[in-house]
Amino acid sequence: xxxxxxxxxxxxxxxxxxxxxxxxxxxxxxxxxxxxxxxxxxxxxxxxxxxxxxxxxxxxxxxxxxxxxxxxxxxxxxxxxxxxxxxxxxxxxxxxxxxxxxxxxxxxxxxxxxxxxxxxxxxxxxxxxxxxxxxxxxxxxxxxxxxxxxxxxxxxxxxxxxxxxxxxxxxxx
Numbered sequence: 001x002x003x004x005x006x007x008x009x010x011x012x013x014x015x016x017x018x019x020x021x022x023x024x025x026x027x028x029x030x031x032x033x034x035x036x037x038x039x040x041x042x043x044x045x046x047x048x049x050x051x052x053x054x055x056x057x058x059x060x061x062x063x064x065x066x067x068x069x070x071x072x073x074x075x076x077x078x079x080x081x082x083x084x085x086x087x088x089x090x091x092x093x094x095x096x097x098x099x100x101x102x103x104x105x106x107x108x109x110x111x112x113x114x115x116x117x118x119x120x121x122x123x124x125x126x127x128x129x130x131x132x133x134x135x136x137x138x139x140x141x142x143x144x145x146x147x148x149x150x151x152x153x154x155x156x157x158x159x160x161x162x163x164x165x166x167x168x169x170x171x172x173x
Contacts, residue, residue: 029085029092030067032111035140036060037069038169044162056164083109094118114138121153132156141166 037060041053060069067083079096086093090111096104107120114137121128130150135143143164148156 030062033067033083039167040164041167042162042164044160046160
């Protein structure tokens with residue numbers, strides 16, 4: 001096949017357009033969430049001496065626009081957590097669906113580097129009670145967590161803490 005000057009110009013233009021689109025491609029908003037995928041050993045700081053760590057299995061998958069993780073604790077399915085990115089990078093709406101099909105309500109996740117903050121509010125006795133879980137990753141296989149609650153969303157009382165260590169990675173991307 002013989003290339004004419006107009007074909008060469010067209011091919012050069014298409015190549016440049018492809019290169020620019022690859023350089024400006026939007027990063028996958030779900031990429032950090034894959035860190036959760038796998039089996040984790042969870043040790044609470046308030047666990048009795050000699051207590052066995054809990055086993056948390058996160059089976060995660062991308063389903064179209066959504067990203068979900070089925071969470072199983074010590075062999076018992078607890079919830080399917082869905083993550084939906086918002087327009088703000090690193091911010092997600094989350095929704096937990098319990099095994100009987102009940103959704104627990106819209107929550108938020110803010111990821112800032114190794115610091116992940118889950119926040120939710122629940123109506124209790126006519127007032128909103130706020131809950132927060134702070135996960136701090138140290139590498140890809142360790143998480144320090146702190147759980148807290150608040151009546152006003154400003155003053156927080158720590159209700160639990162501990163660490164998680166990933167023992168297997170079952171990523172199926």
